[in-house]
Amino acid sequence: MIKVAVAGYAGRMGSAVVDAVGAADDMVVACGIDPNAPDRDFPVFAAIDDALSAVDFDVLVDFTQPSSVYANLAAALAQGKDCVVGTTGLTNDQLEELSAKAAAGACLFYAPNFTTGAVLMMQFAKAAAPFFPEAEVIEFHHCNKKDAPSGTAVRTAQMIAEARDRRTSQAPGRETEMEGMEGARGALVDGVPVHAVRSMGYVASQEVVFGSMGQTLSIRHDSWDRTSYMPGVLLGIRSVGARAGLIVGLENFMG
Ligand SMILES: NC(=O)C1=CN([C@@H]2O[C@H](COP(=O)(O)OP(=O)(O)OC[C@H]3O[C@@H](n4cnc5c(N)ncnc54)[C@H](OP(=O)(O)O)[C@@H]3O)[C@@H](O)[C@H]2O)C=CC1
Numbered sequence: 001m002i003k004v005a006v007a008g009y010a011g012r013m014g015s016a017v018v019d020a021v022g023a024a025d026d027m028v029v030a031c032g033i034d035p036n037a038p039d040r041d042f043p044v045f046a047a048i049d050d051a052l053s054a055v056d057f058d059v060l061v062d063f064t065q066p067s068s069v070y071a072n073l074a075a076a077l078a079q080g081k082d083c084v085v086g087t088t089g090l091t092n093d094q095l096e097e098l099s100a101k102a103a104a105g106a107c108l109f110y111a112p113n114f115t116t117g118a119v120l121m122m123q124f125a126k127a128a129a130p131f132f133p134e135a136e137v138i139e140f141h142h143c144n145k146k147d148a149p150s151g152t153a154v155r156t157a158q159m160i161a162e163a164r165d166r167r168t169s170q171a172p173g174r175e176t177e178m179e180g181m182e183g184a185r186g187a188l189v190d191g192v193p194v195h196a197v198r199s200m201g202y203v204a205s206q207e208v209v210f211g212s213m214g215q216t217l218s219i220r221h222d223s224w225d226r227t228s229y230m231p232g233v234l235l236g237i238r239s240v241g242a243r244a245g246l247i248v249g250l251e252n253f254m255g
């Protein structure tokens, strides 16, 4: 049995993780961590340090907040706990730093998106990028999302930039473009414009639009329900025990 601690267990994603782990026959919720620590049928704590000193567990799953995740991971990794992280907002440098400070053998696994569909969307975008001089990312999320742009959008833009060798737009005319209002052309992530939409009605969607002379290519993914993330989270929990160091992206465990 894999013993799982869930940080952010009272939140939207954390509560779905508790249900998914509870329904799996090879793992169990060892404890939950969340600032208000509402009662559940497993031990609950308001802070990671309390959980680490009271409960033995194998894997920490973190779906908290960009402002909390670094400290949670630093504490767990120092004690050799494997970590499966969905919380967005950490930079690549911060991930490297956390991994470097981890106890020997611990695995830090971060996936900006745990759905197979979004992973494939990013892979398809990477494949298309060298063939299109233009690329823009539009992400759509529920209006309670705290961070913008989304972790998935940032990762997608980084992958596009890498695949096209960091060249920015090559479209004729772009160099004389004028921005009538600040933000109208989105945020630039490694030279790729990223646009964030927040509205009731969405869970999480993203469209990547590529353009070249006389044609566009749109690649879109929609999560309509948070159950879409759970197979990926469980795959991460099952996989980290056999790995060590920093791993970014669910594609490392798929297929
Ligand atoms: N990688 C992926 O596939 C996905 C990633 N996400 C990401 O996961 C994160 C959480 O999203 P979501 O569930 O919607 O957010 P919620 O706000 O619903 O849940 C976050 C929970 O974490 C709690 N929390 C805050 N600080 C801590 C802490 N130090 N330790 C433990 N718990 C803490 C919050 O408590 P309080 O409200 O009291 O502050 C809240 O209950 C976001 O960064 C989001 O972008 C979301 C979906 C998929």
Ligand SMILES: O=C(O)C1=N[C@H](C(=O)O)C[C@H](O)C1
Pocket: 088, 112, 113, 114, 141, 145, 146, 149, 150, 151, 152, 153, 203, 204, 205
């Ligand atoms: O906050 C969310 O909901 C989501 N966050 C992740 C992100 O920032 O990319 C993954 C998914 O988009 C849902």
